[in-house]
Each structure stands twice: as C-alpha cells, then as structure tokens.
Amino acid sequence: MNHVFNFSAGPAMLPQPVLEQAQREMLNWQGTGMSVMEMSHRGAEFMSIAAQAEADLRDIMGIPPNYKVLFLQGGASSQFAMIPMNLLRGKRTADYVETGDWSSKAIHEANKYCNANVVTSTKASSYTRIPAFTSWNRNPHAAYLHYTPNETIRGVEFPFVPETGDVPLVADMSSSILSRPVNISQFGLIYAGAQKNIGPAGLVVVIVRDDLLDNSVSGTPSLYDYQILADNQSMYNTPPTYAWYLSGLVFQWIKQQGGVASLAATNARKAQKLYATIDASHGFYQNPVEPPYRSRMSVPFMLADKHHENLFLAEALESGLANLQGHRFLGGMRASIYNAMPEAGVDALVDFMQDFMPRYG
Amino acid sequence: MNHVFNFSAGPAMLPQPVLEQAQREMLNWQGTGMSVMEMSHRGAEFMSIAAQAEADLRDIMGIPPNYKVLFLQGGASSQFAMIPMNLLRGKRTADYVETGDWSSKAIHEANKYCNANVVTSTKASSYTRIPAFTSWNRNPHAAYLHYTPNETIRGVEFPFVPETGDVPLVADMSSSILSRPVNISQFGLIYAGAQKNIGPAGLVVVIVRDDLLDNSVSGTPSLYDYQILADNQSMYNTPPTYAWYLSGLVFQWIKQQGGVASLAATNARKAQKLYATIDASHGFYQNPVEPPYRSRMSVPFMLADKHHENLFLAEALESGLANLQGHRFLGGMRASIYNAMPEAGVDALVDFMQDFMPRYG
CATH class of the missing domain: 3.90.1150.10 (Aspartate Aminotransferase, domain 1)
Incomplete structure (x- = not known):
C-alpha cells in the first residue's frame, strides 16, 4: 500500500516532506557522516539542530522572551505530576476544569500533591459541552487553573481562553498546539505531547513563564524540576535527540505552509x-x-x-x-x-x- | 564525508545495517503505508514490534520469566530517583558504591529520598580503581545496593559482580548492557539508557524482579511507579515508539552477530x-x-x-x-x-x- 491517510489520534500522521527529509538524512546528516541519532547532544551539530528548532517554535508561536521552552521526555502525562510539584508555591489547592478523559486524568494525578478543586465538570453528561466561564466555582486561593483546550477522546474543544487574571493559566495543548494562533501571554504554562501536532512520541514541549520556574517542592525528582531543566537548556541528561530533530523539521514545514x-x-x-x-x-x-x-x-x-x-x-x-x-x-x-x-x-x-x-x- | 567511525560516548554509533533498514522503512513499514512513527502504540502493528523487541531482548540476555522488562522514557537519570522511590520498602537507607561521576550523581539524587550509604568511594583518587568487595562498609539495614558496572567518564569497569545475598543488587548498566553476558538472577534491578548499546536516546530499559514492583512511596508520580508501568506493559501513556522499534532492530542485529x-x-x-x-x-x-x-x-x-x-x-x-x-x-x-x-x-x-x-x- 502507498502512503495512506492515517487518522490515528497519536502517534499521528507526520507531514510527508518531513519523513522524506528524515529518510534522506538517516545515515548522513549534512555531510557529517553520522545519523542525527548518533550525534552527541553536546556536539556543535546537534546543538545547532536544537537551537534552530527552539528558534523556529518561538517564531511560529510568538513566544515572548520571558518564557522558557523545554524539550523533555515523559510525555504530557509527566506534566500531570510536574505541574503541582512545581507550581503550588506554598499553596494547597489548584483549580481544574474537567471536560473530558484527559483533564480527568490530570485531576487524578494532581490530587496526590494538592486539593484539585474541580471548578466545573461535564462528566455526568458524557463530556459534550464546555460550561460558560462565569459558571465555574473557582477557589480564590488556587495556585493555578488547569484546563485542556481540546479533548481528543470525545472531541470537545474550548471556543474561548479562560481569563484567570493573576492566577496562572495552565493548558494541556497536546492535541491543539500549532493548530491555531494563541496569545502566549495569556498563559503561565503550556505543555504538549509531541505525537499529535509536533513530531514523534517520546517528547513533550513545555512553554513556561520565568517566574514560575523556581518553586519545586521537596522530594521533586531532578528531572521533574523545571528550574533544573531550564538551567540546563533541557540537557540535564541526554534529551530525546531524534524526536527533537524531527520536531524541528515539522516547525520548518509549518513555516513553509504559511x-x-x-x-x-x-x-x-x-x-x-x-x-x-x-x-x-x-x-x-x-x-x-x-x-x-x-x-x-x-x-x-x-x-x-x-x-x-x-x-x-x-x-x-x-x-x-x-x-x-x-x-x-x-x-x-x-x-x-x-x-x-x-x-x-x-x-x-x-x-x-x-x-x-x-x-x- | 562517508559514514565515519563515531567514538561518541552517547548518543553513540548505531549498527549501519540498522540505520539502513530504518531508512528503507521510514515511510512505509511492511506495506502498511505508514512510518513506525505514525502508528498508534495500541494498534496491532506497533504492538507486534514492541512484543518482538521484548522477546528478542529476553532471549539475548536470558531474562527469567519472574523479571519484568520495561521500555520507558526519562533516561537512566530518571532511575536515580525512581529506584529509591520504589525499592526502599519502608527502609531508610540504601548502599551505594561510588566509582565515578555517574554513581556520584545517583548518590546525590538518592539522598533526597533516603540515607545513601556510600560503602566505598574512589573519588579522592580520581576514580582509577574498584575497591575489593570485602572492604566495603555495607549497612545491614540497606534496602538495596546500587552500583555502576562501567563508568564512562573515567573508563573504569567492575571485573566482578557484587554478591549481596538477600539485599537486591541494582545496576546502572547504561554503558555495559549487552556488551558481555550477565546472569540476570544475580540482580534485583538492571537499568540502561538506550543511547550507548541499545538504540537512540529517549528510552531507558528497566529489568526488574517481580517482588520489587509494588512498593512505591506516597507522592510517587504515576510515571515513576514501576507497578503502574508494569501493569500497563510500559504503555500507561504513549511510549517512545520509534526508539522502541529501533532498539528492536538492534536486538535482531545482535542475534545476527552471534x-x-x-x-x-x-x-x-x-x-x-x-x-x-x-x-x-x-x-x-x-x-x-x-x-x-x-x-x-x-x-x-x-x-x-x-x-x-x-x-x-x-x-x-x-x-x-x-x-x-x-x-x-x-x-x-x-x-x-x-x-x-x-x-x-x-x-x-x-x-x-x-x-x-x-x-x-
């Protein structure tokens, strides 16, 4: 069978020109005689690939300089724990919007670390709508508000961005990132598993405002500590280099698409x-x-x-x-x-x- | 430049036949019209790739049935935290052997979760030897003993396997796995970042004895809980599918090498x-x-x-x-x-x- 139209929810279809370029470069990236997979992550070649990918993502998303961009392992599910471990800042509660199976999983994990206050839930009606923002029961002491702009399983998407004022807004954009313009300044933290709109599985991109970095609780594993990861430009340990490279090719493809x-x-x-x-x-x-x-x-x-x-x-x-x-x-x-x-x-x-x-x- | 001899410490050189096969299959794996990167991890095609890789690894390493094999994200450094979070089993101390920079990093991380008792250290003499097992100051209450059979930075390797009796032996085999036969039954847990002897970066293989699985401490992130990961066959969330596939190709190459x-x-x-x-x-x-x-x-x-x-x-x-x-x-x-x-x-x-x-x- 020739290349099919693949409607998988993730890992999902990749742009064919990206796969073709990866195929051409598999054994020899730009005359180095090496596959990107074989390069030291601290060598000049991979460092240039990594920096270009970040620069292109900053460009196409309009990411302001006071936000760090992290390329991490663990998938979006790792963020379900990392967010409360890093963003509670001494508080004991955080607001969560429950609009589908993914936000429900985020709530389950957050309850290990705080009181996850469910401001609204459509679970009883099988997740078929988004309740109006004015109806949400927000906690005035919430450390942040977490929501899932697009829920893949039921196919529900927010038609608005919650305006949470001084409360940092945290969004799981795994299935919506790069699908429409967003104003990054409305968010404290955005995260997205790569395997839908970015690249192959095994990478999660985190975009986090500087002031939220240095707040991990005691007992946070080093690889779950945003400050350590940011201080080391996502190379506290060996990053998922090939996924990072492919994501960079996707960002270049997005530029070519306008x-x-x-x-x-x-x-x-x-x-x-x-x-x-x-x-x-x-x-x-x-x-x-x-x-x-x-x-x-x-x-x-x-x-x-x-x-x-x-x-x-x-x-x-x-x-x-x-x-x-x-x-x-x-x-x-x-x-x-x-x-x-x-x-x-x-x-x-x-x-x-x-x-x-x-x-x- | 043609394909070079690449002496990188990791990510490291991959077998050329493996890269050539990956190149051929990049856009169309076995007539499916899809790249392995584009496959649902729960689809029949990828499930067969994943199962074959595990079966081949079990075969070439002689892994007994009472050990689970996990294919995870996070790299070997994630295990520095996961091991104490899962293997302390109510104890407060674990034994650590310090023979190089990697074991030193493991000790630093373990001290977040327990008293990491350094049984011997060659730090003062710049890590140029392995002290005799009989000279180690082991704690009789240690939950496990952790060591690093090969230290990549100074180039020091254990010529023996510590015989710790009932105390589970834990080994960071990132740079030695598959380089010589080992008797798995001597170990409680073996882990190895893939990017040296297994496959591309972004994958860590964990081989863990059944009785050590279900012991995580409160507050362990779900993705750091061996039991959850084992119960879900390493698919609690989307695994690093392409790295898993390439590792499987390396295992097949190892079989072909004898x-x-x-x-x-x-x-x-x-x-x-x-x-x-x-x-x-x-x-x-x-x-x-x-x-x-x-x-x-x-x-x-x-x-x-x-x-x-x-x-x-x-x-x-x-x-x-x-x-x-x-x-x-x-x-x-x-x-x-x-x-x-x-x-x-x-x-x-x-x-x-x-x-x-x-x-x-």
Whole structure:
C-alpha cells in the first residue's frame, strides 16, 4: 500500500516532506557522516539542530522572551505530576476544569500533591459541552487553573481562553498546539505531547513563564524540576535527540505552509467538511457534541447501526483511510485531523462516508 | 564525508545495517503505508514490534520469566530517583558504591529520598580503581545496593559482580548492557539508557524482579511507579515508539552477530588493542586506570603534551575518526567502543595513533 491517510489520534500522521527529509538524512546528516541519532547532544551539530528548532517554535508561536521552552521526555502525562510539584508555591489547592478523559486524568494525578478543586465538570453528561466561564466555582486561593483546550477522546474543544487574571493559566495543548494562533501571554504554562501536532512520541514541549520556574517542592525528582531543566537548556541528561530533530523539521514545514494562521484556516475547513457530512446524514452518522464546542482536531462519530462499524473500518482501510477506530473507552469511529492531515485526506474520507451511507442506510 | 567511525560516548554509533533498514522503512513499514512513527502504540502493528523487541531482548540476555522488562522514557537519570522511590520498602537507607561521576550523581539524587550509604568511594583518587568487595562498609539495614558496572567518564569497569545475598543488587548498566553476558538472577534491578548499546536516546530499559514492583512511596508520580508501568506493559501513556522499534532492530542485529557472547569476545579484542597501543607508547598516550579495572567500553586517554590534543582531534576527524574528545569534566580524549563500533574502527584508530605519535613525539 502507498502512503495512506492515517487518522490515528497519536502517534499521528507526520507531514510527508518531513519523513522524506528524515529518510534522506538517516545515515548522513549534512555531510557529517553520522545519523542525527548518533550525534552527541553536546556536539556543535546537534546543538545547532536544537537551537534552530527552539528558534523556529518561538517564531511560529510568538513566544515572548520571558518564557522558557523545554524539550523533555515523559510525555504530557509527566506534566500531570510536574505541574503541582512545581507550581503550588506554598499553596494547597489548584483549580481544574474537567471536560473530558484527559483533564480527568490530570485531576487524578494532581490530587496526590494538592486539593484539585474541580471548578466545573461535564462528566455526568458524557463530556459534550464546555460550561460558560462565569459558571465555574473557582477557589480564590488556587495556585493555578488547569484546563485542556481540546479533548481528543470525545472531541470537545474550548471556543474561548479562560481569563484567570493573576492566577496562572495552565493548558494541556497536546492535541491543539500549532493548530491555531494563541496569545502566549495569556498563559503561565503550556505543555504538549509531541505525537499529535509536533513530531514523534517520546517528547513533550513545555512553554513556561520565568517566574514560575523556581518553586519545586521537596522530594521533586531532578528531572521533574523545571528550574533544573531550564538551567540546563533541557540537557540535564541526554534529551530525546531524534524526536527533537524531527520536531524541528515539522516547525520548518509549518513555516513553509504559511505559519499557524494559514494552517488554522485549513483546519477549520477540514473540520467543517466532516461535521457537515455527519449533520447531513439524517442520523446515519452521529456526533453528540454541542456544535459550539466541537473539536477541529478530533472528530468522533458513531453509526446509528453499530453492527456496521467493523465493516466501515475495513472498507475505509481498503480505500487507504487508516486508523479510524474510536478510542477504546468509547468505540465508534474517530477522525483525528491534525495539521499533517492534508485537506485531500478529509475529502477522501467525506467521499467514502457518502459512498458508504446509501449502501448500508 | 562517508559514514565515519563515531567514538561518541552517547548518543553513540548505531549498527549501519540498522540505520539502513530504518531508512528503507521510514515511510512505509511492511506495506502498511505508514512510518513506525505514525502508528498508534495500541494498534496491532506497533504492538507486534514492541512484543518482538521484548522477546528478542529476553532471549539475548536470558531474562527469567519472574523479571519484568520495561521500555520507558526519562533516561537512566530518571532511575536515580525512581529506584529509591520504589525499592526502599519502608527502609531508610540504601548502599551505594561510588566509582565515578555517574554513581556520584545517583548518590546525590538518592539522598533526597533516603540515607545513601556510600560503602566505598574512589573519588579522592580520581576514580582509577574498584575497591575489593570485602572492604566495603555495607549497612545491614540497606534496602538495596546500587552500583555502576562501567563508568564512562573515567573508563573504569567492575571485573566482578557484587554478591549481596538477600539485599537486591541494582545496576546502572547504561554503558555495559549487552556488551558481555550477565546472569540476570544475580540482580534485583538492571537499568540502561538506550543511547550507548541499545538504540537512540529517549528510552531507558528497566529489568526488574517481580517482588520489587509494588512498593512505591506516597507522592510517587504515576510515571515513576514501576507497578503502574508494569501493569500497563510500559504503555500507561504513549511510549517512545520509534526508539522502541529501533532498539528492536538492534536486538535482531545482535542475534545476527552471534549474540552477546560473540560480541563480548570482539569487545575484549577491541579494548585490548587500544590499551596495548597506549601502554606501548612510552607515555606519549596515557591512561591512569589500574589495568584490572580498565573499561572495555570507554577508553579515555591523554597526551603527555596537552598542546597536541586539538591537533590530534582535528587530524583524527580528517581521517574519519569522529568524536574522540574526552568528557567536558576531564578533557583529553576518549574512545567509546560500544557494540556498534566495528573492530575495523578500532584498527583505524590504532593506525592513526601510531601514525600521529612519531610526528609529535
């Protein structure tokens, strides 16, 4: 099979030009006679790769100089513990917004270190909307407020950024980073597992405001201490060099696409095409999320007749549309349409959905 | 420049056939139309890659069934904290052997969680030997004993395995794993950062005896809890899939080389050639480590006249011998000669050293 349209939720599709460049450079990066994988992380070659990746990310996201950018191991889930271990600053409580399975996991982990005050939860209604900010029960003593702008499993996305004033805003942007412009200054800390919109699995990018760095609690492992990691430019120990390099190639690809604003426009069109197909299917395809909160990155859908789901997945795969099965918590189907999914992939999926429907409707 | 002989201490040289296979499969693994990087870690394709890698590692190391094998993020340095967080089992002290800079770092981190009892230290004599086991001041209440079989920076290696009886033996094998046969049953826990003898950076392999798993202290992050990681087959969160895949290719390459015993014989010859060249140089090249404790993996050496070191490194690089500079703590030169360094690379280095000496001696 030729290169397929891969709708996996993560690890996810990467831009084909990035993979082709990585393939060309696999045994010999820029005439060094070495793979990037074989380079000392402290050598001039890798240091230049690392610095260029950070500079490009700062450029495409507009990251101000008073924010550090860290390239770490551990995945976004590591941040579920690192955030309370570093950001409580003597306080005992932090605000958490529960809008899906990922924010729920963050809350579970945070409760090891503080009282995670759930300001609002849509768990009882199966995570199909985002409650208005004015309705949240915030704790005036909260050290920070944590939320998940996009929830991949149910496909719910915030249409607004919470305005928390002096309380640092912390966002798990694993599935939304680089998909639309954000104003970094509204945030205290942003983190994102790489394997959706950045690069391969095994890397988490953390963007953290300087004043939040030096506050770890006693007993924090060195590799969970933002200050130690920042002091060592993410090289307190050997970083995940190949993932860092590939992420840098993705950042360059984003620049070539016209930057994040240009991708955001394409992403909006891609999502709109899928939701329009679902909504015009007279219930053959179903998505329960209230329209203002539907995700532009993660589009779950069910068939009215669940008995046809395996057939849908099998026929889709035969048509070069891979990994459309829903999350194991939920079943059904899900199309993850991150930056690297071309609009042509969504068009092919829409065509397939419209072809499948009359045959089994 | 064609593919060079790369003496980097880590990330280090990888077997060329492994890089060539990774290059071929970069955009399309076994007809799936996907890169391994793009695969869901829970999909059948990656699950088969992961299982095969573990089976091959168990085979080549002879790992008994009562040991779990974990493929984790964080590097070996993460284990410096994870080990006391999981293995103290209510005790307050653990024994540590200080034979170099890496064991010293492990001790520093362990002291956050317990009293790290240094049973012996060669720090005062610049880490040039391994004190006899019978001279160690072990604490009878120690939860475990931690040591570093090979120290990369000074090039010191244990010629014996400590026999600690009922006290679990913990070994940082980052730079020695797979370089010679070991009897796993002598150990409670073995860990190794991948970027020397296993695969690319961003992965640490942990081999841990079942009875040591379920003992984490309160406040341990989920990703630092061996039991949680083992219960989830190293997929509590998204694992470093590409590093795992490449490690699997290295394990298959090791089998093709005749296994660890065969590599051990080659490694012994490689090291012997280098030390013989140093010792026959009448002090032009110097290595201060007492012969019984010289490393087979990490061969540091100095020039009697330090003014010629930069010239040595520059001429070596022109001859296709890269990354021979010593560790930044120590200066001088260092040849890391892990499994992936062919004997021809050591022969080329020896030829170069013998050519350089009369011109500057």
